Amino acid sequence: MKWNVNADMIAEGYGVSLETFIESVTGSTTSSILECAVADMLGGVRMGSKQLPYDVRATNRKNKRIEVRNLCNSAASFAPSTAIGKGRFFEENLFYDKIGIIDSYVFCDLRDCLRTPASLFEIDASEVLDMYETVKAVGFDKKLRRNNPDYYMSDKASMTQNRFFERFPYEDYKLVA
Secondary structure, X not given: OEEOOOHHHHHHHHOOOHHHHHHHOOHHHHHHHHHHHHHHHOOOEEOHHHOOOOOEEOOOOOOOEEEEEXXXXXXXXXXXXXXXXXXXXXXXXXXXXXXXXXXXXXXXXXXXXXXXXXXXXXXXXXXXXHHHHHHHHHOOOHHHHHHOHHHXXXXXXXXXXXXXXXXXXXXHHEOOO
16 A cells, blocks of 8 residues: 655645655654554544554454554664654563554655655564564574574664565555555
């Protein structure tokens, strides 16, 4: 599934140039509206400010509790939101709490800042947990990381962008309503 955004109309609505709007597109500036869009696409409800471990609840599908994330110019993180950002630390027990409650992650590819429709990926929480457990069981090893797709995640529940797109090809992981 793609997120089709008319950046020209948004820029016009804000009264700014298209380039000014494009420059303002970040994971932070789009997170709330993306959660709304994903909820609409899946016939679900955005959880809003309820501070739940997931952003969208879509009761009419297998993966009901969905965490929505953006991919801009940084690593893909499966860690709880409290562990992402400057001065924040990964806490494994919070990761396990979150992964035990959610059903999937939906990632939006915002690398081109909405100049084109953004690809939406859905990854089951059980697959993320398996990848994390693989890394934990083996310990960090550059050779394994290079050759084993299940070892792409770090011990802080994140992976580089290149690894994300290599490990989760769009055709296999595209979001389906």
